[in-house]
Amino acid sequence: xxxxxxxxxxxxxxxxxxxxxxxxxxxxxxxxxxxxxxxxxxxxxxxxxxxxxxxxxxxxxxxxxxxxxxxxxxxxxxxxxxxxxxxxxxxxxxxxxxxxxxxxxxxxxxxxxxxxxxxxxxxxxxxxxxxxxxxxxxxxxxxxxxxxxxxxxxxxxxxxxxxxxxxx
Amino acid sequence: xxxxxxxxxxxxxxxxxxxxxxxxxxxxxxxxxxxxxxxxxxxxxxxxxxxxxxxxxxxxxxxxxxxxxxxxxxxxxxxxxxxxxxxxxxxxxxxxxxxxxxxxxxxxxxxxxxxxxxxxxxxxxxxxxxxxxxxxxxxxxxxxxxxxxxxxxxxxxxxxxxxxxxxxxxxxxxxxxxxxxxxxxxxxxxxxxxxxxxxxxxxxxxxxxxxxxxxxxxxxxxxxxxxxxxxxxxxxxxxxxxxxxxxxxxxxxxxxxxxxxxxxxxxxxxxxxxxxxxxxxxxxxxxxxxxxxxxxxxxxxxxxxxxxxxxxxxxxxxxxxxxxxxxxxxxxxxxxxxxxxxxxxxxxxxxxxxxxxxxxxxxxxxxxxxxxxxxxxxxxxxxxxxxxxxxxxxxxxxxxxxxxxxxxxxxxxxxxxxxxxxxxxxxxxxxxxxxxxxxxxxxxxxxxxxxxxxxxxxxxxxxxxxxxxxxxxxxxxxxxxxxxxxxxxxxxxxxxxxxxxxxxxxxxxxxxxxxxxxxxxxxxxxxxxxxxxxxxxxxxxxxxxxxxxxxxxxxxxxxxxxxxxxxxxxxx
Numbered sequence: 001x002x003x004x005x006x007x008x009x010x011x012x013x014x015x016x017x018x019x020x021x022x023x024x025x026x027x028x029x030x031x032x033x034x035x036x037x038x039x040x041x042x043x044x045x046x047x048x049x050x051x052x053x054x055x056x057x058x059x060x061x062x063x064x065x066x067x068x069x070x071x072x073x074x075x076x077x078x079x080x081x082x083x084x085x086x087x088x089x090x091x092x093x094x095x096x097x098x099x100x101x102x103x104x105x106x107x108x109x110x111x112x113x114x115x116x117x118x119x120x121x122x123x124x125x126x127x128x129x130x131x132x133x134x135x136x137x138x139x140x141x142x143x144x145x146x147x148x149x150x151x152x153x154x155x156x157x158x159x160x161x162x163x164x165x166x167x168x
Numbered sequence: 169x170x171x172x173x174x175x176x177x178x179x180x181x182x183x184x185x186x187x188x189x190x191x192x193x194x195x196x197x198x199x200x201x202x203x204x205x206x207x208x209x210x211x212x213x214x215x216x217x218x219x220x221x222x223x224x225x226x227x228x229x230x231x232x233x234x235x236x237x238x239x240x241x242x243x244x245x246x247x248x249x250x251x252x253x254x255x256x257x258x259x260x261x262x263x264x265x266x267x268x269x270x271x272x273x274x275x276x277x278x279x280x281x282x283x284x285x286x287x288x289x290x291x292x293x294x295x296x297x298x299x300x301x302x303x304x305x306x307x308x309x310x311x312x313x314x315x316x317x318x319x320x321x322x323x324x325x326x327x328x329x330x331x332x333x334x335x336x337x338x339x340x341x342x343x344x345x346x347x348x349x350x351x352x353x354x355x356x357x358x359x360x361x362x363x364x365x366x367x368x369x370x371x372x373x374x375x376x377x378x379x380x381x382x383x384x385x386x387x388x389x390x391x392x393x394x395x396x397x398x399x400x401x402x403x404x405x406x407x408x409x410x411x412x413x414x415x416x417x418x419x420x421x422x423x424x425x426x427x428x429x430x431x432x433x434x435x436x437x438x439x440x441x442x443x444x445x446x447x448x449x450x451x452x453x454x455x456x457x458x459x460x461x462x463x464x465x466x467x468x469x470x471x472x473x474x475x476x477x478x479x480x481x482x483x484x485x486x487x488x489x490x491x492x493x494x495x496x497x498x499x500x501x502x503x504x505x506x507x508x509x510x511x512x513x514x515x516x517x518x519x520x521x522x523x524x525x526x527x528x529x530x531x532x533x534x535x536x537x538x539x540x541x542x543x544x545x546x547x548x549x550x551x552x553x554x555x556x557x558x559x560x561x562x563x564x565x566x567x568x569x570x571x572x573x574x575x576x577x578x579x580x581x582x583x584x585x586x587x588x589x590x591x592x593x594x595x596x597x598x599x600x601x602x603x604x605x606x607x608x609x610x611x612x613x614x615x616x617x618x619x620x621x622x623x624x625x626x627x628x629x630x631x632x633x634x635x636x637x638x639x640x641x642x643x644x645x646x647x648x649x650x651x652x653x654x655x656x657x658x659x660x661x662x663x664x665x666x667x668x669x670x671x672x673x674x675x676x677x678x679x680x681x682x683x684x685x686x687x688x689x690x691x692x693x694x695x696x697x698x699x700x701x702x703x704x705x706x707x708x709x710x711x712x713x714x715x716x717x718x719x720x721x722x723x724x725x726x727x728x729x730x731x732x733x734x735x736x737x738x739x740x
Contacts, residue, residue: 017206020213049238049249056246056329061379077715079639 235324236345237359238368239338239352241375242408242585246329248338248352248420250345253301253325256310260291262317269315273298276309300343301325326352328420334378336433337371337412337532337583340420348426350433351583354531370585372408377401380712381411385681388705389415392686392696398434398562400680401709404570404669406586407579409530410677412563436528436535439559440663440682443698444498444631445569445647446555448667450507451495452572452619453518456611459509462491462618462729468501474547479504482648482697483631492729495622496630498646500554507553508546515549521610522568523578524560531583536561555647562665566680569667573623573643573675576616577607621729624672627703634703635668637710639721643675644668644706646698651685661685666702670710671719681705 068074154162239248256277263269266289274282277299288296300323302310310318326341339350347353347360355369381399389397394415401411416430424431432438454460465488472479481499494502507515519525527535539559541548551557560568563581571578611619623643626632631646647665650657665682669675681702688694692701714721 013206017209021209024213046252050251052246053249053251053327053329056249059245060330061333061376062383076712079637079711079714079721082639082715082718082721 235365236326236341237361237365239359240368240370241373241378242370242410243374244370245375247334247371247373247375248326248328250324251327253303253323254307254320255300255323256298256302257319257321258289258296258298259317259319260289260293260296263289263315266290269313269317272313272315273310273318276306276313277302295319326420330375331421332417332419333375333382334373334411334413335417335420336414336435337373337409338420339533340418340424348424349431349534350532353533372403372410372583372585373412374410376716377713378411378413381679381709382413384705384708384712385413385415388681388683388686388701392683392689392692392701394683394686394701396429396432396434396684398680398682398684399705399709400435400562400566400678401713402566402570402581402678402680404574404675404678405579407567407570407581408586409563409581409583412583433532433534434682434684435562436530436532437561439536439539439561440665441556441559441649441652442565442665443555443647443649443663444500445565445645445665445667445698446553446558447495447498447503448569448572448619448623448645449519449522450503450510450515450553451491451622452611452615453514454491454506454510455618456518456615457510457514459511459514460491460506465490466494466502466505468494468499468505472501472504472550474504474550477547479550492622492625495645496625498626498631503553504550507549512544512546512549515552516544518610519552519558521578521608522571523580524558524564524568528561528563528567529580530563535563538564555649562680562682565665565667566678569645569669569680570675570678571610572619573616573669573672573678575613576609576611578610579607618729620669620672620675623669625729627668631697631699632666632668632703634699635666635707635710637670637707637714640670640710640714640719641672641722642668642670642707642710643672644679644703646703648697648699662696664696664698664701666698666706668703668706668710670714676719677710677713679706679709681709 235250238246238250241247256273260266266286270282270286270289273285274280280299285298288298302320307320310320324345326345328335328338328340335350337350339347339352341347341352347356351369351371352359358364358367358369381401385397385399388394397413397415399411399413400409402409412433412435414432414434418424418428418430451460455462468481468484468489469486471481479500481497481501483497483499485493485497485499489497489499489502491502491506493499494506524538525540527537538561541552541557548557567578567581620643623645624641625643626646627635627642627644632644635642635644644667647663647667649663649665650659651661651663652658653661663682663684664686665680667678667680669678683701683705686696686701688696688700
């Protein structure tokens with residue numbers, strides 16, 4: 001009887017020891033995993049920081065302004081483009097009415113698209129960095145390349161002379 | 169002879185017994201060994217904390233934690249950050265062929281001196297630094313060389329992606345990341361605290377305004393060949409500084425000479441005599457004490473003689489002037505007469521309340537004290553009334569003007585974002601003075617309202633005409649002061665300034681521009697006054713930031729007190 005009880009307890013001890021061991025193994029593995037993840041997060045965070053700094057560097061106002069001047073046909077909004085209510089929207093006051101319909105709802109005739117007028121105040125000292133007539137806004141026109149059908153049987157001298165002509 | 173008998177009887181049994189005796193020992197050893205293992209196993213499993221051990225063993229490897237916190241603008245755009253920039257070092261004893269190694273290093277880092285590198289490689293020391301702050305590409309190339317003797321040591325570098333923008337506000341750090349100026353130095357406790365390194369510092373600056381102000385000031389400096397310049401944009405309702413720029417400036421990324429002229433932040437470091445800008449305060453105290461009324465007239469027919477001195481007007485009208493006229497046409501005589509009504513003691517009390525007696529409480533280092541008259545007699549009181557004999561920093565002036573127009577509360581200037589809303593998210597509406605926080609009431613809201621109208625008159629009809637912007641209600645006051653050169657006022661070296669506020673019916677932004685020793689050009693008829701030099705810059709800034717923040721243009725808001733002006737005279 002004692003032998004059975006003793007062997008039972010020994011079995012229990014061994015099983016629990018085994019469980020504890022495997023538990024510990026698992027925890028260790030998880031801890032390692034966690035730590036690797038943590039390191040990866042830190043690494044990513046550092047990378048994000050670098051990218052943010054680069055983003056800030058690339059979106060410097062002066063660079064953006066330069067780029068927009070070169071590539072966009074846009075200029076910053078001016079005060080005369082802002083309206084405080086619907087009636088002050090460009091040219092609404094001198095709109096022609098076609099006829100007054102029965103319900104007296106004014107019918108607006110299509111009118112010319114309002115063009116931006118260059119407004120020069122009398123004390124204009126041209127400090128503006130944004131002039132309405134931005135000369136460099138117009139996109140560059142690509143030069144048409146002269147193309148001459150080259151005959152394969154042409155002599156070397158001919159080909160050279162054609163090339164020189166094209167280059168001029 | 170029993171044992172002998174036994175022995176003899178069971179020689180076989182005896183052998184088994186010996187074997188059994190001998191087995192006991194290893195069995196015992198085995199049991200002992202296993203039980204030690206089990207005990208140790210259980211004790212490790214139960215009593216020892218696993219994770220701590222592993223992390224503490226590895227945490228020394230993680231270098232990211234020690235960095236300095238970022239500085240952002242109010243919209244979260246990076247203004248200062250730390251980037252990894254390893255240093256290249258060498259262990260000379262591990263380099264077998266210094267000549268070849270030196271050649272290869274020079275190929276990667278062409279700016280190094282070959283002889284010097286070679287000397288370092290041949291040196292008898294253990295460890296030597298060759299170069300700090302390598303770029304990622306350079307790091308890659310150095311690693312590709314494959315020398316064991318070359319060591320890349322982790323290091324960080326403070327980077328200012330915006331370059332020269334706001335350099336005076338940010339300050340800079342030296343090679344060891346020790347702050348030397350500006351916000352970097354003032355908030356060093358926060359920025360260098362490793363626990364708070366993930367907590368960026370939000371400044372009140374708005375990068376877009378900062379850029380506009382910087383650019384316009386630079387253009388004006390070039391145009392008028394000025395020696396220096398300063399500009400501030402402040403939110404008058406919160407005291408937040410939205411832009412602060414000082415010229416000439418520096419780039420925190422480059423090499424810095426701490427004593428250079430470009431290191432000087434003119435907005436806080438040097439007090440200047442502000443000239444006519446001070447009349448704003450003279451009139452405000454006059455109206456607030458009740459010493460004068462808007463309908464009062466003062467005699468400005470001839471220069472005013474006080475003791476041995478004579479006070480002249482720059483734009484003399486030679487007639488009786490009403491109070492709005494005194495302000496609009498910037499009459500020195502008029503403001504001297506007003507301050508005579510107000511009295512010296514009242515003047516001192518008010519100026520103290522406006523904050524001109526102490527240095528301003530901005531979050532920067534090196535803020536200087538104002539220069540006050542040593543003796544405050546009648547003549548000093550009169551010169552102070554039009555901004556001479558008292559020198560304050562531009563920041564103090566802007567704070568003062570902000571308090572005049574914002575309903576009369578002195579809100580200390582700050583460089584830290586006050587709430588989390590972006591500038592363009594705060595609705596622009598016509599709610600009059602908000603009273604959320606308890607700031608000191610300096611002048612009554614009624615006086616403040618009157619002062620707004622007066623400032624608008626000065627732009628619409630007076631010396632600040634060049635600050636006019638179509639559609640916006642701009643108010644402001646010019647200032648021209650002669651610089652003191654060798655103890656005497658110099659006619660040629662002037663400080664011209666303009667402090668503008670807009671939109672005047674519900675002030676939001678106070679804008680100050682100052683140029684140091686500008687020269688008049690053909691466009692300005694060779695005049696170098698605040699109205700010709702600084703006012704157009706403020707107008708230009710308003711023209712650009714108004715639409716950006718959706719300030720509604722409405723030119724039809726009528727100015728009051730117009731009837732008190734004789735406006736059909738020449739305007740300048």
